[in-house]
Amino acid sequence: MSDGTAAKDARPAREAAGTAEAGEAEDLFTELVGDSAADWDRTGEIPRDILRTLGSRGVLCAQAPVAHGGLGYSSRRNGELTAHVGSLCSSLRSVMTSQGMAAWTLHRLGDAGQHAAFVPRLTGGELAAVAFSEAAAGSDLSALGTRLTRDGDEIVVDGAKVWTTNAAYADLLVVFGRTEDGVGAVVVPASAPGVRIERITDPHGCRAAGHANIRLEEVRVPADSLLRGTDRTSALLVTTALSYGRMSVAWGCVGILRSCLSAAVRHAVDREQFGTRLADHQLVARHLAELLISEQNAARACEHASDLWDRGSPDLVTAAVLAKHVAATGAAAGSARAVQVLASAGAHDGHAVARAHRDAKLMEIIEGSNEICELILAQHAVATAR
Numbered sequence: 001m002s003d004g005t006a007a008k009d010a011r012p013a014r015e016a017a018g019t020a021e022a023g024e025a026e027d028l029f030t031e032l033v034g035d036s037a038a039d040w041d042r043t044g045e046i047p048r049d050i051l052r053t054l055g056s057r058g059v060l061c062a063q064a065p066v067a068h069g070g071l072g073y074s075s076r077r078n079g080e081l082t083a084h085v086g087s088l089c090s091s092l093r094s095v096m097t098s099q100g101m102a103a104w105t106l107h108r109l110g111d112a113g114q115h116a117a118f119v120p121r122l123t124g125g126e127l128a129a130v131a132f133s134e135a136a137a138g139s140d141l142s143a144l145g146t147r148l149t150r151d152g153d154e155i156v157v158d159g160a161k162v163w164t165t166n167a168a169y170a171d172l173l174v175v176f177g178r179t180e181d182g183v184g185a186v187v188v189p190a191s192a193p194g195v196r197i198e199r200i201t202d203p204h205g206c207r208a209a210g211h212a213n214i215r216l217e218e219v220r221v222p223a224d225s226l227l228r229g230t231d232r233t234s235a236l237l238v239t240t241a242l243s244y245g246r247m248s249v250a251w252g253c254v255g256i257l258r259s260c261l262s263a264a265v266r267h268a269v270d271r272e273q274f275g276t277r278l279a280d281h282q283l284v285a286r287h288l289a290e291l292l293i294s295e296q297n298a299a300r301a302c303e304h305a306s307d308l309w310d311r312g313s314p315d316l317v318t319a320a321v322l323a324k325h326v327a328a329t330g331a332a333a334g335s336a337r338a339v340q341v342l343a344s345a346g347a348h349d350g351h352a353v354a355r356a357h358r359d360a361k362l363m364e365i366i367e368g369s370n371e372i373c374e375l376i377l378a379q380h381a382v383a384t385a386r
Helices: 005-018 024-033 037-043 048-056 075-088 090-109 112-122 234-270 282-311 316-346 352-363 370-384
Strands: 128-131 147-151 154-164 172-178 183-189 195-199 212-222
Touching (some): 075 090, 075 234, 075 282, 090 128, 154 172, 183 212, 234 282
Antiparallel strands (some): 154 212, 172 183
8 A cells, every 4th residue: 555655745735726716626627638638539548647646636536525635625616627627528537537436435435544544545646446337237236246255354355347437547446345244345456466457448438537347356455445334235335336426427518518519609600501600500500509408407407416415415316316317418419419510520530529429428328327317216206206
């Protein structure tokens, strides 16, 4: 494990970020991304020094408490930051989602000692991934095959995880698996003996997000790496692990829609056909209107869910599912409209709307597919019917 030097060295930068004026975090992302998003998408790689710089400023998990080196952002404030990153680069936003999800899981399921041991590492420049999904277990934790077995003062981890975002960059893995008592989560160094990380080549979307499959064979970690708050029901663990991710994906999709709307409007205003601006052709204008509607619907759903999060409302769980579903389906449809408006101008590899079209489709699958979201929402409707 790290000796914490990176976290200590980054403390002045984190403190400066924590007291920064609103918008400074957005400016940092804008500066470091620049015009590189298309190149990252084509190469499938975000430079690690950029990720570590962002990590050391605490902006990859800005909701982490100030006491542990985070910025202490509310869900609403972090959501707007996430939307901004989503408008720049969905791969980077995916890394941000993974980092924030790991920090939230550690904070929610760990005890005070584990908070102090692990969270500052994530706000000090180290990167983390949450290893949740398996070949036969996505949103169904009861189907997990990974085993977390106590052996004296160690936990032995055996299993396999698939499509783990940020795993190719990660220093730490938060691995979910089955214990003797139910379901648990353990923190595993990515460099530990027995850990094998196999990068997924040429994913359909978010190509530079470090998606990877993970093999864990007789991996041994100290017993205090098992998060002590995981002696709970599977349903609660699903809620804890996925609610943050769903919120982050939803806000990221707001960013995708804003990027697509901006690109489509610019093109429709600048381009003429038959002596008239594209924006003045009624069928094209309809695409722009539908894009605006989708962006506004997604933003309002995210704002509502974040406000519930910040109030600690139990209604957050359903609101997060709704926000994720509305935003992801809106982004998938909206990015298709943007490609249609730009036509050949936006159909080449690396263009913002071409990237958005591929990236948005993945958002309809991860953190609960459209179908899973609809099932949850239907169950909520039945349970609350009068």
